Amino acid sequence: MxxxxxxxxxxxxxxxxxxxxxxxxxxxxREQAITGRRTLxxxxxxxxTGYILGSVTESSIATLKDIIEVLDSELLWTAGELxxxxxxxxxxxxxxxxVVRTALPAGINIQTRKSTSGEPGQLTGGKSARREKFYxxxxxxxxxxxxxxxxREIMAVIGEAGGISGADLRKRFGACTPQLKRLTELGLSRxxxxxxxxxxxxxxxxQRDQPRLLHSHQKAALDAIAGRLDQNxxxxxxxxxxxxxxxxxxxxxxxxxxxxxxxxxxVLVPEIALTxxxxxxxxxxxxxxxxxLHSGLSDGERYDEWRxxxxxxxxxxxxxxxxxxxxxxKIGIIIVDEEHEGSFKQSDxxxxxxxxxxxxxxxxxxxxxxxxSATPAVTSMQxxxxxxxxxxxxxxxxxxxxxxxVDLVAMKGTKGTISEALSLCLAETYEQKRQAIVFLNRRGxxxxxxxxxCAKPLTCPNCSVTLTYHRQRGxxxxxxxxxxxxxxxxxxxxxxxxxxxxxxxxEKLEHELKELLPxxxxxxxxxxxxxxxxxxxxxxxxxxxGSADILVGTQMIAKGHDFPExxxxxxxxxEASLGMSDFRAAxxxxxxxxxxxxxxxxxxxxxxxxxxxxxxxxxAIKAAAEHDAAGFYQQxxxxxxxxxxxxxxFLAAFAISGLAEQTVTEQADATARLLMRLKxxxxxxxEILGPAPSPLYRLRNRFRRQILxxxxxRTDLHRLLxxxxxxxxxxxxxxxxxxxxxxxxx
Ligand code: ADP
Ligand code: ZN
Numbered sequence: 001m002x003x004x005x006x007x008x009x010x011x012x013x014x015x016x017x018x019x020x021x022x023x024x025x026x027x028x029x030r031e032q033a034i035t036g037r038r039t040l041x042x043x044x045x046x047x048x049t050g051y052i053l054g055s056v057t058e059s060s061i062a063t064l065k066d067i068i069e070v071l072d073s074e075l076l077w078t079a080g081e082l083x084x085x086x087x088x089x090x091x092x093x094x095x096x097x098x099v100v101r102t103a104l105p106a107g108i109n110i111q112t113r114k115s116t117s118g119e120p121g122q123l124t125g126g127k128s129a130r131r132e133k134f135y136x137x138x139x140x141x142x143x144x145x146x147x148x149x150x151x152r153e154i155m156a157v158i159g160e161a162g163g164i165s166g167a168d169l170r171k172r173f174g175a176c177t178p179q180l181k182r183l184t185e186l187g188l189s190r191x192x193x194x195x196x197x198x199x200x201x202x203x204x205x206x207q208r209d210q211p212r213l214l215h216s217h218q219k220a221a222l223d224a225i226a227g228r229l230d231q232n233x234x235x236x237x238x239x240x241x242x243x244x245x246x247x248x249x250x251x252x253x254x255x256x257x258x259x260x261x262x263x264x265x266x267v268l269v270p271e272i273a274l275t276x277x278x279x280x281x282x283x284x285x286x287x288x289x290x291x292x293l294h295s296g297l298s299d300g301e302r303y304d305e306w307r308x309x310x311x312x313x314x315x316x317x318x319x320x321x322x323x324x325x326x327x328x329x330k331i332g333i334i335i336v337d338e339e340h341e342g343s344f345k346q347s348d349x350x351x352x353x354x355x356x357x358x359x360x361x362x363x364x365x366x367x368x369x370x371x372x373s374a375t376p377a378v379t380s381m382q383x384x385x386x387x388x389x390x391x392x393x394x395x396x397x398x399x400x401x402x403x404x405x406v407d408l409v410a411m412k413g414t415k416g417t418i419s420e421a422l423s424l425c426l427a428e429t430y431e432q433k434r435q436a437i438v439f440l441n442r443r444g445x446x447x448x449x450x451x452x453x454c455a456k457p458l459t460c461p462n463c464s465v466t467l468t469y470h471r472q473r474g475x476x477x478x479x480x481x482x483x484x485x486x487x488x489x490x491x492x493x494x495x496x497x498x499x500x501x502x503x504x505x506x507e508k509l510e511h512e513l514k515e516l517l518p519x520x521x522x523x524x525x526x527x528x529x530x531x532x533x534x535x536x537x538x539x540x541x542x543x544x545x546g547s548a549d550i551l552v553g554t555q556m557i558a559k560g561h562d563f564p565e566x567x568x569x570x571x572x573x574x575e576a577s578l579g580m581s582d583f584r585a586a587x588x589x590x591x592x593x594x595x596x597x598x599x600x601x602x603x604x605x606x607x608x609x610x611x612x613x614x615x616x617x618x619x620a621i622k623a624a625a626e627h628d629a630a631g632f633y634q635q636x637x638x639x640x641x642x643x644x645x646x647x648x649x650f651l652a653a654f655a656i657s658g659l660a661e662q663t664v665t666e667q668a669d670a671t672a673r674l675l676m677r678l679k680x681x682x683x684x685x686x687e688i689l690g691p692a693p694s695p696l697y698r699l700r701n702r703f704r705r706q707i708l709x710x711x712x713x714r715t716d717l718h719r720l721l722x723x724x725x726x727x728x729x730x731x732x733x734x735x736x737x738x739x740x741x742x743x744x745x746x
Contacts, residue, residue, distance in 0.1 A: 012097035036075030107299035140187030241394030243598025263332025293319030404607035447503025453496030525553035564603030593624035
């Protein structure tokens, strides 16, 4: 099919519509209107951006509208990527247009345009590339007049460089606009506008490093990956290596191998791990050619990175969740670091899981996919047992460093936040001039305030949660909707003035540590202290350069950081994450504790850990403290099998929410009834649980109910959902979302 024959095209529109649309292409746009570009189309009385999927030979629709214009000259997606989008649309039962919109970088999409001013042949969109003036040597040999001395100096530099930006010239010569103007007038220099790519690395000086000599387990893992890379075949691996076992070194060398084969590499990491520390290691090893996609980038920076990748200027892409859509071609290897992390799952809109999609993309591109973790997801472990993932193990830390010794301290019946054992260890570590980390997965000062008169806790008027007391801010705050009241304040129920603090958060922990060790330099890292740009990095660098003794924080401090001087880790309230009514609570607790424990003793001095728990016998806590991962996975898999949860079943969750409680209840009941009917009609085996109030029954004023579907067979689940989509009627004031493979069950 050649482009000039295209008369009718199929267009996907980013709206919640389960279909695509046909448009006619007017004569003058025929050459341009090809798949991979966006088009502006009339839609009702609006003009919308649509995505051209391809041409159609005939359309049953009699009155087709004309497209208004074609918005791009470059192709935004390849045929392979479109296939990937289609797979996603089908699996997550999500409109294709919405999938494409999610995949493309923010800033490129426009909803409606008042005018049609975009010049054809230019990339148009919300954000334009930044352009900068470049000065090049001119063509005049003998100028009519001699320029000034300063201008001649500038001319020499331009000649030497062959072309240099105005910004660089000003750095060197100070203000020089008149001289540059004169040089161009005389034909001694000519100006060209060039696109500049904002460089997220620009402020980091990096020292190059060399590949390390691998220890035997690393070598076996690398050989397995490299062997499959050579074969150009899809090969999924689970790299299961304890904290500090050298997984990153394996990633780096496997990527090297892929690059040598002329292939490119995609690296997915949880947002929290995208620190200069990790990106610095990649830079040090590979130098340039790396693109980084993370949420700290402005839309413009992100779009720049995206275009660099699309144009083949980056061979390694490192990014959080959404980087799974990076427009990288010739992908040889995809790494998913910390593959167990919940943050790979998008929690709204297109609820995709980047970890799962990495496998799908790897299969389509015939790439090696390496899922790495010290605490793999329970489902990944089972996949390895069943042979769907090839297991590669790094059971020991590098250079034979021991795993830290862990003391489990029972806190039942005791008062106070810091146990005797932990305070002794802290004092000792401080005396030895070593560093410590104290972990408490709760921010704020007190967990909540309770009225001494009526015994009611302060709760959020919009959400069914208690308000957390933040002493520094002088506020009681809702962590879900940001509702706040001055604190301590008075009881909203009885106006009592005596409010008691219950439970401890990181702010209180910091306060108590200061009382315990008044001269120690203590840092706190949680979302209250890291909201400013760069504050996260500043805190980490103070730990790295030794200008802090103790780091207190939430789960933010648990992951990925490599502080060689940390020899003590304290965990306050190990069961903080067990209380959640979620079948993954034990798994999350085990993973989080193992990760925190793993922060100790990564350098030459062995580490020790004090874990405080109320229930020291809980299997997740005990297994983490005893470094008994095998025991944990075995017990957890037994529980999952008995209770019928993943990996032994597939799940889909319906969330039904609205402002009127009664309407939400009615809609939830009707939805469940319809699902039951369809299930009988289809004669399939799907368990329908609920409707039940969501654990967070009220959130931002909305009442929330959920229905959980469980099936042993994924196809059954899929058929039921597809049928439901065709038949469902939804009350207009109620929102229903369907989450395939849900992670957040709150
Ligand atoms: P992980 O990613 O498994 O936590 P890292 O790759 O960060 O482990 O390795 C931990 C530390 O050991 C790092 O400082 C790394 O540079 C170092 N390291 C890794 N592999 C080797 C090796 N083969 N020889 C010496 N040091 C190594
Ligand atoms: Zn709230």
